[in-house]
Amino acid sequence: MVKRISLEYLVTLVINMIVFILVARLFINQEMAAHAIFRLMTLNLAISAIEVGLYNWAFRHRQQPVTAMTHKVEAMLKDEEPAHVLLRKDNDYYELAMAINRLQTHQQKGLRSKAQQGEELRLLLSYLPIGVMVIDRYRKVEMANAAMAEFLQTEIKQRRHPYTQDIHQFELVSLIGQVFSEKKSARKVITLPGMPTEKRVEVSVIYTSTSEDFFQILVLLYDVTEIYAVEKMQMDFLSNASHELKTPVTAISGFAETLQAGAKNDPEALNQFLDIIQKESKRLTELIQDVLSISRIESQSISQQKMSDIDISELVDEQLSTLQQMASVKHIVLVNQIPVGEVQHTDERKVVEIIKNLVSNAIKYNRDNGSVTVDYEATEQEWKLKVTDTGIGIAQNEQARIFERFYRVDTSRTKQVVNGTGLGLAIVMELVQSLQGRISVDSQRGVGSTFSVTFPIKQHQ
Numbered sequence: 535m536v537k538r539i540s541l542e543y544l545v546t547l548v549i550n551m552i553v554f555i556l557v558a559r560l561f562i563n564q565e566m567a568a569h570a571i572f573r574l575m576t577l578n579l580a581i582s583a584i585e586v587g588l589y590n591w592a593f594r595h596r597q598q599p600v601t602a603m604t605h606k607v608e609a610m611l612k613d614e615e616p617a618h619v620l621l622r623k624d625n626d627y628y629e630l631a632m633a634i635n636r637l638q639t640h641q642q643k644g645l646r647s648k649a650q651q652g653e654e655l656r657l658l659l660s661y662l663p664i665g666v667m668v669i670d671r672y673r674k675v676e677m678a679n680a681a682m683a684e685f686l687q688t689e690i691k692q693r694r695h696p697y698t699q700d701i702h703q704f705e706l707v708s709l710i711g712q713v714f715s716e717k718k719s720a721r722k723v724i725t726l727p728g729m730p731t732e733k734r735v736e737v738s739v740i741y742t743s744t745s746e747d748f749f750q751i752l753v754l755l756y757d758v759t760e761i762y763a764v765e766k767m768q769m770d771f772l773s774n775a776s777h778e779l780k781t782p783v784t785a786i787s788g789f790a791e792t793l794q795a796g797a798k799n800d801p802e803a804l805n806q807f808l809d810i811i812q813k814e815s816k817r818l819t820e821l822i823q824d825v826l827s828i829s830r831i832e833s834q835s836i837s838q839q840k841m842s843d844i845d846i847s848e849l850v851d852e853q854l855s856t857l858q859q860m861a862s863v864k865h866i867v868l869v870n871q872i873p874v875g876e877v878q879h880t881d882e883r884k885v886v887e888i889i890k891n892l893v894s895n896a897i898k899y900n901r902d903n904g905s906v907t908v909d910y911e912a913t914e915q916e917w918k919l920k921v922t923d924t925g926i927g928i929a930q931n932e933q934a935r936i937f938e939r940f941y942r943v944d945t946s947r948t949k950q951v952v953n954g955t956g957l958g959l960a961i962v963m964e965l966v967q968s969l970q971g972r973i974s975v976d977s978q979r980g981v982g983s984t985f986s987v988t989f990p991i992k993q994h995q
């Protein structure tokens with residue numbers, strides 16, 4: 535630009551010289567010496583050279599802001615942060631410089647919020663429990679988060695690489711392959727090997743495209759192991775409950791029908807069958823009550839607890855006296871060893887239910903003339919209730935299972951027929967857990983059992 539303008543100025547200068555010579559020839563005396571013309575020409579040339587210099591200097595001076603703005607825009611294009619171009623208000627380029635400065639501020643804001651969003655997304659992805667992997671159209675991994683690496687039990691390289699380097703599980707590889715060929719999203723629940731146990735994982739392979747040839751595949755893995763386990767537990771509970779309910783109902787209706795069919799006329803059969811019907815009705819009522827208890831505890835939240843200060847010894851006394859009659863049948867002695875005045879802040883109804891269940895089991899599974907003892911221990915953080923009996927005991931391999939719903943130890947060996955639903959200890963466990971406590975059993979076959987429940991000490995609010 536500067537060169538072009540200097541050239542134009544030189545052309546003007548030459549024309550100026552030619553015009554000067556012509557004018558000199560026309561108006562200046564013929565006898566005027568040639569050397570005088572030469573001198574005048576030299577003077578003209580010198581003046582013109584000074585003019586060119588001045589012109590160039592003025593041009594460069596005017597051009598300076600344009601050069602500065604050009605450099606600034608070039609730096610902005612490289613996402614750099616060049617300094618603002620500051621011009622005087624009377625400068626011709628003042629408005630343009632201000633507009634570029636504003637544009638830069640706007641661009642910086644955009645870049646900063648883009649960087650922040652990028653950082654937020656990176657953080658979100660790194661903490662997300664869902665495995666995320668982005669695969670490009672060349673079947674290469676563009677990005678994968680930590681959860682994905684954990685699901686696949688491998689280290690995923692940052693550099694782009696074929697997804698088959700990370701994913702080896704057949705079902706997963708073929709599901710991704712299917713999405714690539716059909717260009718349609720797909721979803722499936724698969725099993726992935728895991729430590730310590732395998733995992734049920736819901737896989738979503740999402741096909742995303744912005745144009746016909748530009749597309750990406752998003753692989754999402756979501757651990758559904760627990761959801762499946764809860765679902766299975768609910769299904770098991772339902773089928774066990776309906777099975778357990780059906781047994782007494784079938785017995786009641788069966789014996790009632792037999793009576794109607796004529797057995798009622800036999801006084802001995804009548805008495806025997808009515809006895810069975812009554813026993814089965816009682817069992818049915820107990821079962822329904824237990825099933826209702828379990829679902830009530832499950833649906834109650836911790837905030838629904840009714841906490842108050844309870845004298846534990848008094849509470850145990852009350853429960854022992856209500857169970858005294860049951861114990862007397864087998865001549866079992868009930869002993870409360872808790873000193874009076876041991877007060878704890880807890881939910882009375884739940885603790886009552888726990889004591890009732892543990893003591894009644896200790897009586898049910900006891901020998902004649904045995905004993906049931908209730909003890910208490912407390913530290914600064916915890917308090918504990920222990921129910922010890924002198925009964926049949928529980929074999930080591932059964933001890934973990936007795937807390938399962940509907941699980942009953944086969945008592946045929948002991949020749950003791952004890953009625954029960956198999957839900958008592960499951961209810962106790964739910965209650966203990968709802969009070970943030972824990973339960974344990976220590977038992978020896980033929981010697982007896984001790985059930986301990988431990989709770990954290992709660993301060994009166």
Ligand code: ADP
Nearest residue numbers: 895896899927936942943954955956957958959
């Ligand atoms: P239920 O007593 O109605 O059968 P529970 O859930 O209360 O159901 O107990 C589950 C099983 O654990 C019982 O069937 C019994 O075999 C065993 N059990 C529970 N408490 C004792 C105990 N104190 N002594 C021996 N066995 C026990």
